[in-house]
Amino acid sequence: MSTVSPFGTRLRAAMDARGPLCVGIDPHAALLARWGLGDDVAGLERFSRTVVDALADQVAVFKPQAAFFERFGSRGIAVLERTVADARAAGTLVLMDAKRGDIGSTMAAYAETFLRPDAPLFSDALTVSPYLGYGSLRPAVELARESGAGLFVLALTSNPEGGEVQRAVREDGRSVGATMLAHLAEENAGAAPMGSFGAVVGATLGDLSSFDLEINGPLLAPGIGAQGATAADLPKVFGAAVGNVVPNVSRGVLGHGPDASALRAAAAAFADEIRAAVAG
Numbered sequence: 001m002s003t004v005s006p007f008g009t010r011l012r013a014a015m016d017a018r019g020p021l022c023v024g025i026d027p028h029a030a031l032l033a034r035w036g037l038g039d040d041v042a043g044l045e046r047f048s049r050t051v052v053d054a055l056a057d058q059v060a061v062f063k064p065q066a067a068f069f070e071r072f073g074s075r076g077i078a079v080l081e082r083t084v085a086d087a088r089a090a091g092t093l094v095l096m097d098a099k100r101g102d103i104g105s106t107m108a109a110y111a112e113t114f115l116r117p118d119a120p121l122f123s124d125a126l127t128v129s130p131y132l133g134y135g136s137l138r139p140a141v142e143l144a145r146e147s148g149a150g151l152f153v154l155a156l157t158s159n160p161e162g163g164e165v166q167r168a169v170r171e172d173g174r175s176v177g178a179t180m181l182a183h184l185a186e187e188n189a190g191a192a193p194m195g196s197f198g199a200v201v202g203a204t205l206g207d208l209s210s211f212d213l214e215i216n217g218p219l220l221a222p223g224i225g226a227q228g229a230t231a232a233d234l235p236k237v238f239g240a241a242v243g244n245v246v247p248n249v250s251r252g253v254l255g256h257g258p259d260a261s262a263l264r265a266a267a268a269a270f271a272d273e274i275r276a277a278v279a280g
């Protein structure tokens with residue numbers, strides 16, 4: 001059993017102290033070029049360090065996108081390890097966006113990679129894909145409970161193609177995405193101030209009033225900025241659940257680098273817009 005507080009408790013404290021903004025660490029090749037960095041491991045390291053140093057005291061959560069590190073092989077993964085360690089050492093929660101999902105016995109290995117406290121890539125939370133069946137995620141749910149980590153399950157993703165799978169209606173008349181939300185509400189039952197098992201629900205999706213988003217857990221909302229959603233969309237999309245939303249912005253902030261004060265100003269502007277939208 002873990003001695004740290006559950007992820008949901010730590011996330012709520014971070015959201016209350018700093019606001020809910022989650023900034024992605026997504027070292028796209030185009031961003032490395034725009035920052036005057038090489039599309040190489042040194043560029044990756046400089047990019048990630050700059051983001052963490054500039055924003056660690058300002059955001060609730062960093063969300064490194066594993067794909068951009070993995071494309072450099074073992075040396076990229078070493079940079080990812082250092083990025084996670086630096087961000088956590090600076091007191092910022094880390095949500096690893098690796099979207100893992102597989103049969104249960106393999107899922108157990110993914111869980112060990114990201115959710116076992118002594119693992120090199122241990123993160124406060126991990127994105128997971130439930131499309132091998134929600135039950136296949138059980139090893140990750142169990143290890144997250146033991147280690148005080150969190151999970152974010154892909155429920156209604158921000159991309160236009162997602163509805164093909166997530167809005168498909170099952171034999172019981174419920175959509176696949178709604179079923180994932182219902183599983184998460186069960187995981188989080190009774191947790192206070194909120195549970196550690198979140199859903200990914202895109203800020204781009206418009207009216208979601210036909211879905212029950214009140215899962216007593218966090219709702220990671222990607223899609224603000226480069227994908228076209230704005231902070232003002234959040235109340236319309238999330239309704240009464242808006243207080244549990246963790247809005248993610250990646251390129252919308254990162255495009256302002258490499259100058260640290262420009263990164264800080266961009267993140268602060270998004271944070272202000274989000275605060276106003278959620279309060280309003």
Ligand SMILES: O=c1ccn([C@@H]2O[C@H](COP(=O)(O)O)[C@@H](O)[C@H]2O)c(=O)[nH]1
Nearest residue numbers: 024065157158159222226227249250251
């Ligand atoms: O439904 C989803 C799930 C994850 N993402 C990830 O979030 C960021 C978004 O980046 P932007 O630059 O702000 O568009 C990226 O890492 C995606 O892989 C998502 O967009 N939608």
